[in-house]
Amino acid sequence: MSNPSLLILAGDGIGPEVMGQVRRIIDWFGDKRDLKIDVSEDLVGGAAYDVHGTPLHDDTMAKAQEVDAVLLGAVGGPKYDVLDFSVKPERGLLRLRKEMDLYANLRPAQCFDALADFSSLKRDVVAGLDIMIVRELTSGIYFGEPRGIITEGNERVGINTQRYTESEIARVARSAFELARRRGNKVCSMEKANVMESGILWREVVQKVHDEEYPDVELSHMYADAGAMQLCRWPKQFDVIVTDNLFGDLLSDAAAMLTGSLGMLPSASLGAPMANGRPKAMYEPVHGSAPDIAGQNKANPIACILSFAMALRYSFDQGAEADRLEAAVAKVLEDGVRTADLLGEEGVEPVTTVGMGDAVLAAL
Amino acid sequence: MSNPSLLILAGDGIGPEVMGQVRRIIDWFGDKRDLKIDVSEDLVGGAAYDVHGTPLHDDTMAKAQEVDAVLLGAVGGPKYDVLDFSVKPERGLLRLRKEMDLYANLRPAQCFDALADFSSLKRDVVAGLDIMIVRELTSGIYFGEPRGIITEGNERVGINTQRYTESEIARVARSAFELARRRGNKVCSMEKANVMESGILWREVVQKVHDEEYPDVELSHMYADAGAMQLCRWPKQFDVIVTDNLFGDLLSDAAAMLTGSLGMLPSASLGAPMANGRPKAMYEPVHGSAPDIAGQNKANPIACILSFAMALRYSFDQGAEADRLEAAVAKVLEDGVRTADLLGEEGVEPVTTVGMGDAVLAAL
Numbered sequence: 001m002s003n004p005s006l007l008i009l010a011g012d013g014i015g016p017e018v019m020g021q022v023r024r025i026i027d028w029f030g031d032k033r034d035l036k037i038d039v040s041e042d043l044v045g046g047a048a049y050d051v052h053g054t055p056l057h058d059d060t061m062a063k064a065q066e067v068d069a070v071l072l073g074a075v076g077g078p079k080y081d082v083l084d085f086s087v088k089p090e091r092g093l094l095r096l097r098k099e100m101d102l103y104a105n106l107r108p109a110q111c112f113d114a115l116a117d118f119s120s121l122k123r124d125v126v127a128g129l130d131i132m133i134v135r136e137l138t139s140g141i142y143f144g145e146p147r148g149i150i151t152e153g154n155e156r157v158g159i160n161t162q163r164y165t166e167s168e169i170a171r172v173a174r175s176a177f178e179l180a181r182r183r184g185n186k187v188c189s190m191e192k193a194n195v196m197e198s199g200i201l202w203r204e205v206v207q208k209v210h211d212e213e214y215p216d217v218e219l220s221h222m223y224a225d226a227g228a229m230q231l232c233r234w235p236k237q238f239d240v241i242v243t244d245n246l247f248g249d250l251l252s253d254a255a256a257m258l259t260g261s262l263g264m265l266p267s268a269s270l271g272a273p274m275a276n277g278r279p280k281a282m283y284e285p286v287h288g289s290a291p292d293i294a295g296q297n298k299a300n301p302i303a304c305i306l307s308f309a310m311a312l313r314y315s316f317d318q319g320a321e322a323d324r325l326e327a328a329v330a331k332v333l334e335d336g337v338r339t340a341d342l343l344g345e346e347g348v349e350p351v352t353t354v355g356m357g358d359a360v361l362a363a364l
Numbered sequence: 365m366s367n368p369s370l371l372i373l374a375g376d377g378i379g380p381e382v383m384g385q386v387r388r389i390i391d392w393f394g395d396k397r398d399l400k401i402d403v404s405e406d407l408v409g410g411a412a413y414d415v416h417g418t419p420l421h422d423d424t425m426a427k428a429q430e431v432d433a434v435l436l437g438a439v440g441g442p443k444y445d446v447l448d449f450s451v452k453p454e455r456g457l458l459r460l461r462k463e464m465d466l467y468a469n470l471r472p473a474q475c476f477d478a479l480a481d482f483s484s485l486k487r488d489v490v491a492g493l494d495i496m497i498v499r500e501l502t503s504g505i506y507f508g509e510p511r512g513i514i515t516e517g518n519e520r521v522g523i524n525t526q527r528y529t530e531s532e533i534a535r536v537a538r539s540a541f542e543l544a545r546r547r548g549n550k551v552c553s554m555e556k557a558n559v560m561e562s563g564i565l566w567r568e569v570v571q572k573v574h575d576e577e578y579p580d581v582e583l584s585h586m587y588a589d590a591g592a593m594q595l596c597r598w599p600k601q602f603d604v605i606v607t608d609n610l611f612g613d614l615l616s617d618a619a620a621m622l623t624g625s626l627g628m629l630p631s632a633s634l635g636a637p638m639a640n641g642r643p644k645a646m647y648e649p650v651h652g653s654a655p656d657i658a659g660q661n662k663a664n665p666i667a668c669i670l671s672f673a674m675a676l677r678y679s680f681d682q683g684a685e686a687d688r689l690e691a692a693v694a695k696v697l698e699d700g701v702r703t704a705d706l707l708g709e710e711g712v713e714p715v716t717t718v719g720m721g722d723a724v725l726a727a728l
């Protein structure tokens with residue numbers, strides 16, 4: 001069997017430097033665990049725009065379609081704010097999601113015990129928190145047509161369209177139920193069925209998939225505004241949350257912040273199985289490109305490292321190696337190793353990006 | 365000059381019992397402060413459906429258009445879950461908002477010092493919190509056409525449309541800037557201009573209204589997902605937040621929950637000035653109809669009482685009397701009076717709905 005293949009798109013801002021640490025960890029798995037991965041690299045976002053005049057070159061898109069997994073760093077930066085909508089760094093990311101049809105965005109919100117005090121929430125509310133938000137990622141209002149800014153009478157009108165088909169809802173619901181079976185066996189689906197017809201269809205289809213295919217999983221429904229409240233009040237009531245692209249965007253970011261350590265959170269975006277049985281997949285840290293600290297060897301590489309751990313688990317069938325890497329990260333945190341984003345405890349000196357990479361390698 | 369007029373729509377669930385306490389307070393202002401208000405009452409929501417087969421009778425709608433202010437309790441309940449979309453209790457509320465054109469929904473998120481420990485957030489993150497979210501309320505995706513569930517090929521598609529015109533954005537922006545001038549003079553506008561054209565137009569129009577009419581107010585822009593994060597991380601960074609109907613729904617509910625005491629939070633929905641100079645206005649507590657405790661004399665009437673205080677301030681030009689009522693509520697809380705939703709401190713016995721009304725009247 002050939003080695004699994006990974007396309008690294010480091011992107012902008014702190015992307016390249018956090019990815020540097022992941023490269024070292026990939027090498028370690030190759031050397032010490034005989035886990036060989038065929039790694040290639042390419043450009044995305046502003047970095048691609050600077051070279052090609054587009055945030056994602058067609059050749060890069062083609063490569064992404066062929067590999068077993070893509071690992072993306074971050075895109076965007078103030079330098080690109082003036083660019084036209086159609087070539088903004090984010091368009092590169094959206095094109096990858098759309099053309100690879102990565103419809104299920106897995107956003108774990110997990111609170112590391114050693115970091116529980118960094119949360120703005122009380123320790124007992126977040127310590128031990130472990131929820132998974134499954135956000136629909138390739139449809140809904142970020143993609144629906146018609147869209148644009150048109151002129152009607154003497155004024156302009158901004159238009160976007162939320163559209164969900166039954167099969168789009170059903171497939172992401174299946175992802176959520178599958179995950180729930182391997183976790184706490186509970187799914188909460190969120191929409192606004194009280195005011196949106198797309199929410200009515202969402203609720204109905206999720207319920208149907210549940211009744212026909214996953215009756216063993218506990219399913220509940222919640223309006224998304226109530227969901228936002230409940231996440232802030234007592235997030236531990238949830239196991240898996242499944243919701244649409246727009247609600248998922250806000251809810252998963254709110255949940256991420258609850259854990260208190262954005263620099264720690266990975267994500268996976270999964271599509272349909274390829275010919276080799278592996279799902280189309282892209283992994284990325286939740287944090288952005290953080291232009292204010294880029295190039296300073298300060299950024300926390302853990303979110304990107306844990307994104308690679310998710311790749312090990314969901315793309316490369318290496319659950320045990322993923323556990324090994326995650327345990328190494330937990331150990332480093334328990335030992336009190338902290339990058340600059342995690343300061344606040346007395347007498348702790350921050351380590352650099354490379355320093356954190358060193359620590360994780362040592363723990364491995 | 366004639367007395368100001370108020371239409372009370374107590375609605376469903378705990379609506380009638382919390383409104384009962386407000387009636388007592390209105391009487392007190394009439395007796396003791398010679399502030400006479402012409403009060404009328406009518407049905408809304410499930411209560412209206414039970415009698416008229418519609419959640420808002422045309423006569424009620426007509427009355428609402430004529431009074432100086434509407435005070436609404438709450439709508440909805442499990443009994444009405446089976447009803448068709450078109451006659452659900454919420455439709456009554458949405459019709460009032462839409463036909464009165466109440467485009468600016470003012471949602472204060474204020475943390476009472478005496479209640480700071482009820483928040484799931486750490487005390488220093490929320491104590492003294494006082495932000496105002498201005499949510500656009502009569503346009504956007506909850507109202508835009510086309511909408512519905514259609515069949516395409518062999519499957520159904522759920523569709524909703526986000527539409528914002530320049531003037532719709534400009535008028536709610538003005539509401540936010542006006543409020544900011546009377547508060548901390550800071551507005552943060554939230555959208556997703558990075559992925560939605562309606563967000564691009566939103567950002568542009570808010571900026572233009574600022575530059576041309578309110579250059580003295582500090583304006584910033586934030587993506588709504590980042591806004592959700594920042595609200596959870598350090599809400600005190602905000603003064604006034606202005607955002608669209610959908611984002612505002614989630615963000616204002618999350619912010620409400622941060623304060624730790626949903627039973628405390630009022631809201632105002634304001635439209636354009638009427639012939640007498642007063643804005644069209646409806647006031648309502650943020651909490652729902654809480655069917656689980658309805659009719660048990662347990663509900664906290666304070667959110668509804670404070671909604672009436674907002675009516676005194678924004679509709680009846682009685683800012684000083686509004687201050688008086690708000691001070692009475694603060695005093696009651698400092699004295700340790702608590703309804704059942706606010707328990708947790710040692711040795712505190714809950715008061716009833718009526719008991720809380722008694723306490724506020726005594727404090728007045």
Ligand SMILES: CC(C)[C@H](C(=O)O)[C@@H](O)C(=O)O
Nearest residue numbers: 090093094249556558559589
């Ligand atoms: C960068 C942006 C287009 C993206 C989104 O809104 O989907 C981001 O916020 C995310 O959550 O991954």
Ligand SMILES: CC(C)[C@H](C(=O)O)[C@@H](O)C(=O)O
Nearest residue numbers: 192194195225454457458613
């Ligand atoms: C009841 C419902 C229609 C309403 C809304 O979503 O607008 C409510 O959630 C609110 O926030 O006032």
